[in-house]
Amino acid sequence: MNQDIYVVIEHLRGQVADISYLMLVGARALAQTTGGEVIAVLLGHDAQGLANNMAANKVLYVDHPALAEFTSDAYQKTLAGLIREREPRAVLFASSSIGADVSGVLSARLNLPLISSCQSFSADGRPISQICGGKIMAESDLPDTTTLLTMIPGGYKPEEGQSGKAPEIIKMEAPSLDNLRVTLKQYIEPEAGDVDISKEPIIISVGRGIQNQDNIEIAEELAKALGGVVAASRPVVDQGWMSTSRLVGKSGKKVKPKIYLALGISGAPEHVEGMGESEVIIAINTDTNAPIFNVAKYGTTIDLFDLVPALTEKLREIKKA
Amino acid sequence: MPFRETFWNIPHWAEIGQYVLGLLTILVFAYGVFRRVKRWRMGKPEKRLDRIGERLWSVLVDAFGQVRTAQDAYAGIMHLTIFWGMVALFIGTALATVDWDVTHLFFGFQFLINGAYILYELILDIFGVLLLIGLGMAVYRRYFIRPSRLQSATAWQKALTQNFDRDDAYALVMLTLITLSGYFVEGLRIAVSKPEWAPWSPVGNALASWFIATGDPTNRTLHLTLWTIHILVAFVLIASIPFTKLFHILAAPLNIFFCTIQPAGTLIAARNDDQIGVKEWRDFSWKQLLDFEACVRCGRCQDNCPAFASGASLSPRNLIISLKTHLWDTSSGHKLHGDVISSKELWACTSCRACVQVCPVYVDHLASIIDMRRYLVNEGEVDALLQKTLANLGRYGNSFGQSERMRAKWTQPIQPVIKDARKEAVEYLWFVGDYASYHVMFSDITRKTAQVFQKADLNFGILYDAERNTGNDVRRVGEEGLFESLVEKNTAAMDKCKYNAIITTDPHSYNTLKNEYSANGNHRLVFHYTELLDQLIASGKLQFNRKLDYRVTYHDPCYLGRYNGIYDAPRRVIRALGCDLIEMPRHGDRAFCCGAGGGKIWMEEQPDVKERPAESRVREAAGMSGVSTLVTTCPKDLVMFRDAVKTAGLEEKILVKDLIELVHEAL
Amino acid sequence: MNIVALFKLVPDLVEELEIDQNGTALNTDFLRLIINEFDDHAIEQAILLKERSGARVSVLGPDIEGADDVLYTAASKGADQVIKLTGDFQGKANNHAMARAVASTLKELQADLILTGVQANTDLDGSMGALLAEYLDMPYVGYVSGVNTVDGKVVARKEYPGGLVAEMEIKLPAVLGIQAAEQPPRYVAVSKVRQAMKTATIEERPLAEADLSGGSTIHRMFKPEAGTRAEMIEGSADEVAARLVGIFKEIGVL
Ligand SMILES: Cc1cc2nc3c(=O)[nH]c(=O)nc-3n(C[C@H](O)[C@H](O)[C@H](O)COP(=O)(O)OP(=O)(O)OC[C@H]3O[C@@H](n4cnc5c(N)ncnc54)[C@H](O)[C@@H]3O)c2cc1C
Ligand code: SF4
Numbered sequence A: 001m002n003q004d005i006y007v008v009i010e011h012l013r014g015q016v017a018d019i020s021y022l023m024l025v026g027a028r029a030l031a032q033t034t035g036g037e038v039i040a041v042l043l044g045h046d047a048q049g050l051a052n053n054m055a056a057n058k059v060l061y062v063d064h065p066a067l068a069e070f071t072s073d074a075y076q077k078t079l080a081g082l083i084r085e086r087e088p089r090a091v092l093f094a095s096s097s098i099g100a101d102v103s104g105v106l107s108a109r110l111n112l113p114l115i116s117s118c119q120s121f122s123a124d125g126r127p128i129s130q131i132c133g134g135k136i137m138a139e140s141d142l143p144d145t146t147t148l149l150t151m152i153p154g155g156y157k158p159e160e161g162q163s164g165k166a167p168e169i170i171k172m173e174a175p176s177l178d179n180l181r182v183t184l185k186q187y188i189e190p191e192a193g194d195v196d197i198s199k200e201p202i203i204i205s206v207g208r209g210i211q212n213q214d215n216i217e218i219a220e221e222l223a224k225a226l227g228g229v230v231a232a233s234r235p236v237v238d239q240g241w242m243s244t245s246r247l248v249g250k251s252g253k254k255v256k257p258k259i260y261l262a263l264g265i266s267g268a269p270e271h272v273e274g275m276g277e278s279e280v281i282i283a284i285n286t287d288t289n290a291p292i293f294n295v296a297k298y299g300t301t302i303d304l305f306d307l308v309p310a311l312t313e314k315l316r317e318i319k320k321a
Numbered sequence B: 001m002p003f004r005e006t007f008w009n010i011p012h013w014a015e016i017g018q019y020v021l022g023l024l025t026i027l028v029f030a031y032g033v034f035r036r037v038k039r040w041r042m043g044k045p046e047k048r049l050d051r052i053g054e055r056l057w058s059v060l061v062d063a064f065g066q067v068r069t070a071q072d073a074y075a076g077i078m079h080l081t082i083f084w085g086m087v088a089l090f091i092g093t094a095l096a097t098v099d100w101d102v103t104h105l106f107f108g109f110q111f112l113i114n115g116a117y118i119l120y121e122l123i124l125d126i127f128g129v130l131l132l133i134g135l136g137m138a139v140y141r142r143y144f145i146r147p148s149r150l151q152s153a154t155a156w157q158k159a160l161t162q163n164f165d166r167d168d169a170y171a172l173v174m175l176t177l178i179t180l181s182g183y184f185v186e187g188l189r190i191a192v193s194k195p196e197w198a199p200w201s202p203v204g205n206a207l208a209s210w211f212i213a214t215g216d217p218t219n220r221t222l223h224l225t226l227w228t229i230h231i232l233v234a235f236v237l238i239a240s241i242p243f244t245k246l247f248h249i250l251a252a253p254l255n256i257f258f259c260t261i262q263p264a265g266t267l268i269a270a271r272n273d274d275q276i277g278v279k280e281w282r283d284f285s286w287k288q289l290l291d292f293e294a295c296v297r298c299g300r301c302q303d304n305c306p307a308f309a310s311g312a313s314l315s316p317r318n319l320i321i322s323l324k325t326h327l328w329d330t331s332s333g334h335k336l337h338g339d340v341i342s343s344k345e346l347w348a349c350t351s352c353r354a355c356v357q358v359c360p361v362y363v364d365h366l367a368s369i370i371d372m373r374r375y376l377v378n379e380g381e382v383d384a385l386l387q388k389t390l391a392n393l394g395r396y397g398n399s400f401g402q403s404e405r406m407r408a409k410w411t412q413p414i415q416p417v418i419k420d421a422r423k424e425a426v427e428y429l430w431f432v433g434d435y436a437s438y439h440v441m442f443s444d445i446t447r448k449t450a451q452v453f454q455k456a457d458l459n460f461g462i463l464y465d466a467e468r469n470t471g472n473d474v475r476r477v478g479e480e481g482l483f484e485s486l487v488e489k490n491t492a493a494m495d496k497c498k499y500n501a502i503i504t505t506d507p508h509s510y511n512t513l514k515n516e517y518s519a520n521g522n523h524r525l526v527f528h529y530t531e532l533l534d535q536l537i538a539s540g541k542l543q544f545n546r547k548l549d550y551r552v553t554y555h556d557p558c559y560l561g562r563y564n565g566i567y568d569a570p571r572r573v574i575r576a577l578g579c580d581l582i583e584m585p586r587h588g589d590r591a592f593c594c595g596a597g598g599g600k601i602w603m604e605e606q607p608d609v610k611e612r613p614a615e616s617r618v619r620e621a622a623g624m625s626g627v628s629t630l631v632t633t634c635p636k637d638l639v640m641f642r643d644a645v646k647t648a649g650l651e652e653k654i655l656v657k658d659l660i661e662l663v664h665e666a667l
Numbered sequence C: 001m002n003i004v005a006l007f008k009l010v011p012d013l014v015e016e017l018e019i020d021q022n023g024t025a026l027n028t029d030f031l032r033l034i035i036n037e038f039d040d041h042a043i044e045q046a047i048l049l050k051e052r053s054g055a056r057v058s059v060l061g062p063d064i065e066g067a068d069d070v071l072y073t074a075a076s077k078g079a080d081q082v083i084k085l086t087g088d089f090q091g092k093a094n095n096h097a098m099a100r101a102v103a104s105t106l107k108e109l110q111a112d113l114i115l116t117g118v119q120a121n122t123d124l125d126g127s128m129g130a131l132l133a134e135y136l137d138m139p140y141v142g143y144v145s146g147v148n149t150v151d152g153k154v155v156a157r158k159e160y161p162g163g164l165v166a167e168m169e170i171k172l173p174a175v176l177g178i179q180a181a182e183q184p185p186r187y188v189a190v191s192k193v194r195q196a197m198k199t200a201t202i203e204e205r206p207l208a209e210a211d212l213s214g215g216s217t218i219h220r221m222f223k224p225e226a227g228t229r230a231e232m233i234e235g236s237a238d239e240v241a242a243r244l245v246g247i248f249k250e251i252g253v254l
C-alpha cells in the first residue's frame, strides 16, 4: 500500500460534477496527513480533456468505448483492477448516483473497508461523516489498509479543486469490458415547462411581507443575480401573484435547496413543513419573534425593501468583476 | 235536513266499477310498496327499534306536525297547506265512505247530517282552497322563481331513466286535477239539486252559479263525466304513490321513525364484516337505502352545505339523488365508486352536519358519506397530505408529526407547574388537543387558558406526553381502525388517572370524548372549557377586573353547536365580559362551517374551490356593522379564520380571537 | 419471478437524538425506530411489479422492535411471504455484516430480483444493496425510481441530478437500490394491518454469525451544533448584504 489518495472523478455527458473538484480538495487535506499525492482517476472515452483543470498531482486516465457513459458494471471492473494493482491509501468516491453504485460493490469485491457520507477530514486524517439527516456527525478511524470513502458536499469548496495548470495525465489500459450485465439504453431528458422548485438548489421565497404583486419584481431581480428561482408562501399564491407550482409548504411543494432565502415569511408550520429541511435557511423578517428564526440558520430583522435591492446590487457587482 | 246522497247521479254500474277499481288500486299500490321494501331489505341489517316512544314522538312532530319543514317559511307554508289540505280531503272522503257504505248501508244510520254535515262541507271547501293555494305556491316557485336548489341535477342524473322533472310535474298536475275536479263535481251537484244549505259550500256554490243556466240533462252528464274523471285521477294517484315522488308520503314518516336516535356526536361504527366501508350499494344498511328513497329533492341540505357553497363538487342533495337513482339502476353496470359518486365529492365534506340538521325527512347524509370514505381509506385512496397525516397520527399520535415528548412543551414557562394527572389525583383532567398543544399560533393561547384555570383555583392536570389525538376527525375521515387504536391509547392513559371530569379546549375532542369514548359502558363526564367558564362565572369563582367594551360576533363551532347543542354557554361568557354580542345571520344551528372539520384541514385543497368556507365566514363577520372581533372557541377555527382574514384582505376590519384571550384580558 | 424486498429500521429523526456515554454511538434508550423510507419505497415497487406482471414477493428484515409492524403492513399490501431474521443485532451490526449474513438467506429464497432502499440515514459503510449484490455476485444499480421487467432482464430508471434519467438494462438476477417507487407507498388502513395480523404468519429465520469486517470504527460521535435559533446578523442594509454575500460564498453558491 502506498500513501496516495485517489479521487474517482465523476462526470456526466461531458461535464465534470462539482463534487469531483470538492473531493480533490478533501483528498489534498487527507494526503497531507498521510504524506502521499492526490491522484485523480478519470474513466471515459475521448474525455481526457476533462482532466486539464484538476488540482491533482497526477491523473490516471482510462479510455474505452464502454466507459463513454457511466454504467456500474464497466466502472466496477475497471476500478477493481486499478485499485488492486496500485493499492492507494484511500479512494474517494462521490456519494451520488455514480459513486454509490461503484464504491459498495468494490468494497465487497476487494474486501476493503468503506466509510460513507464523509463531509470532511479531521486534522489527523479521520473521516467525519454526517448521518441521521445531518443531526449526527461520526468521526471514524481510518483503517490500516486501502480504504474506500464516499463524500458529500459541505466540507470543502469545489473552486479550490481547480487549477490553472494541467496535471500530468497517465493513460492506463482498460480491462476487457465484454459481457457487461448492465447497459445504458437511453437518457430521458427532464420535462420542460415551469421550473420545478423542488429540484432547485437556490430558492428565494416571498411571503406576505412583499405586500403586493409588483414588489415580487425585486425578488426576481435577486433570484436572477444569485442564480435561483422565486417561490412563495401561500398568501402570495392565493392572491394570484404567483402560480401554484411555486407554492412551498403543506399545500404546496416540499423543497430542500442548498439555500432558502425567506423574504417576509413568518414561518407558520404549514410553511416550514415544506422548507424546513433546506440546507441553509436565511430569514429576512422585521419581527424579531417571527418563528421563522427558529428554523433559520441566519436571520436579520432589516426591512426586506432595504436589504433586497442592496443585496442584488452587491451580487451584480461581483458578477461583473 | 242537510245531508248529501253520496252516490247522487251515479249509476249503479259506476258505483260497482269504483269498488273494482279501488281493489285494483290497492293491489298496484301494495305491489309498489312491496317492491321498494324488498329492495331496502337487500341492504345490510341494522337494529332500529329501540326507544320506540322517542321515535313515535319524532314522527308526530316532524311527519305530522312538519315542524322542520316549516322552518323554511315559503316552502313550509307551501308544504303545510298541501299536506293538510290533502289530509283533510282524504279524511273527508273516508268519512263520506264510512257514512254511506258502512253505517248507512248496514245500520241505516248516517252521521253526516244536519250541523255536522254543514260543518263538514265548509271545512272541506276551505281545505280545498288551502290546497290550491299551496299548489299554486309550488308551481310559482318551481317554474317561476326557480330556486337553484331545485335545479341542479347533474348531467349524469338527467341522463338516467328517472326523469325528475316529469315526476315533479306529475305530482303537481295530479293534485291540482283532483282538487279542481272535486270542486266541479260539487258545483254541478249543487247546480242541479240546489240544496238550501249550498252557501256552506262556498266554492261549490260559486261554481254552481256558472252551470245553473246550462240546464239539467247536460249538467247531469257533465257531473257524471267529471265524477268519473275525479275518481280515476284519485285511483291513479293512489296507485302511483309507490312509483313516484309521492312515495315520500310513506317513506318520510318511516325514515323519521327509524332515524338515528343516538346523540348526533356518536357516529355509527363501521360494520364489521368482510367488506369494510361501502363498496357497492348492498353494503349500505337498509336504513341508508331508506334514506335515499325518502329524499324529496327539496335541496335544503344543499343550501346549507359549506362544501357546495365553496364551489366544490359536493352537493348533499345530488349525492342522495345519485344514490337513489343508482339503487334502481344496479343492473346497468355503473360502479358506485367512480360512476355514481366521485371520491372528490366524498372528500369535500367537512362533516359540519348542516345537511342532516335541516333535512325535513331526516336523511343522514353523513353516515353514508363516511361509510363510503371508509371504503376509500381501506383501499388506500387518500390524497398524499391526508396519507401523511394519518401516518403521523398512527406513529406519533398527533397530526403534526411531532414527537409526543414535545406535546407539553407549551407548558414550560408556566408557574406553578401544571399537574401531571398521571401522578396525582385532580378534579379536572384537561385534554388539550393537537392544535392547542402543537400549533405555534396557539401555544400562547393555550398558556392563557392554563392561567385562567389557575386564577380560578381549578384543580386540574394534563396527560403530558401520554395524550394522543382523540380521533374525532380520524373517524370521520373513515379510518375506523386508527380511531380505535387512538381510543385504546387514550383510554389506557386516562384510566390510570384519578379525576372527576374532563375539560377540553377543542370541540372536536370534546365531541368524541363525550359521545364516543365510554368508560365501562358509561359515557365520561366531559366539559368544553366554555361550559366550565360559564359555571365558574355563575358561581363567582371567576371574576373580572376589567370590563371589555368590544362589539363582537361569535362563531358556533360545528362540534360544539350542531353536534352538542352548546350555544348559550359561550354567549353567556361573552356577555359576562361586558362585550356587546352581535349575531351573524348564520348563527346557532345554522352557523356556517369554517371548512376544517372531518379531516378537511389535513387534506389537499380541491382546485375547484372558489370561495373557501372560512373566507365566506370572515366576510360575513366583517360585514356586521361595528363588529371588531370574531370570537371562536375552537383552535381549528382560529387557524382557519386567521388565515382567511389574511387571504380575504380583511386584516384592517376584523380580528379573530379565541374566547379565552378575551377572558384572560378581562382578568 | 421471485422478488425480495429488504428493509431495515432506522432512528426516527423527529425525535431528539442523543449520543451515549462513550460518545461513539447513539443512545438507544430514547430511540424510536421506523422503517427506512427508501426501503418502504422498495417494498412498494415490489408490490407494483407483482400487480403489473405477476411475481412472488417476499419481504425480509431484521427482528427488531417495529419489524412486525412493517411485515404485517407489507402482507396487507400483498406480499406473499414475510420473514424476519433473528439474531443478535445489538449495536454493532454494520451493513457489511448484514449483507454477508442476509446473502445466504437470499440464496435459499432463489431471488431473481432484490429491491432495497438506495440508502438509509444510518449508513456509515455504504448501502446494503451494493454490498449485497457483490456478495451474491449480482449486478447492482442504485438511485432507481421505476422498474420494468422484460424477459430475463429489468429496465430501471436511474436518476441523475437535475432531473436527467438513464434507462439501464440489467440482467437478472440483480439488486436494485430504490430511491422512489413509481408511486409513493400506498396507505394501509389500520384495520387491514390488524386483519393481516390474524391471517399472515411471519417466518423466522436465524441470521448467520456476524462478520463485521469492512465497516468503520467510530472514534467519536457528536452533534453538529447546539444553537437552534438563527444567528442574527445586525447592521445596516449594506453591512448585512455584505455578510450575506459572504455566507453565499461559504456555502459555495457563488
Ligand atoms: C390547512 C392550511 C394549509 C396551509 N398550507 C400552507 C402552505 O402550503 N404554504 C404556506 O406558506 N402557508 C400555508 N398555510 C398558511 C399558513 O398558516 C400561514 O398563514 C402562511 O404561511 C403565512 O404566510 P406568510 O408567512 O407569507 O404571511 P404572514 O404570516 O403574514 O407573515 C408575513 C411576515 O412578513 C414580515 N414582514 C412584513 N413586512 C416586512 C418587511 N418589510 N420586511 C421584512 N419582513 C416583513 C412580518 O413580520 C411577518 O412575519 C396553510 C394554512 C392552513 C390553515
Ligand atoms: S356535512 Fe356539511 S359539508 Fe358535509 S355534505 Fe353535509 S352540509 Fe355538506
Ligand code: SF4
Binding pocket: B294, B295, B296, B297, B298, B299, B300, B301, B302, B316, B317, B320, B358, B359, B360, B361, B362, B363
Ligand atoms: S336529503 Fe333531505 S334536505 Fe336534502 S334534498 Fe333530500 S329531502 Fe331535501
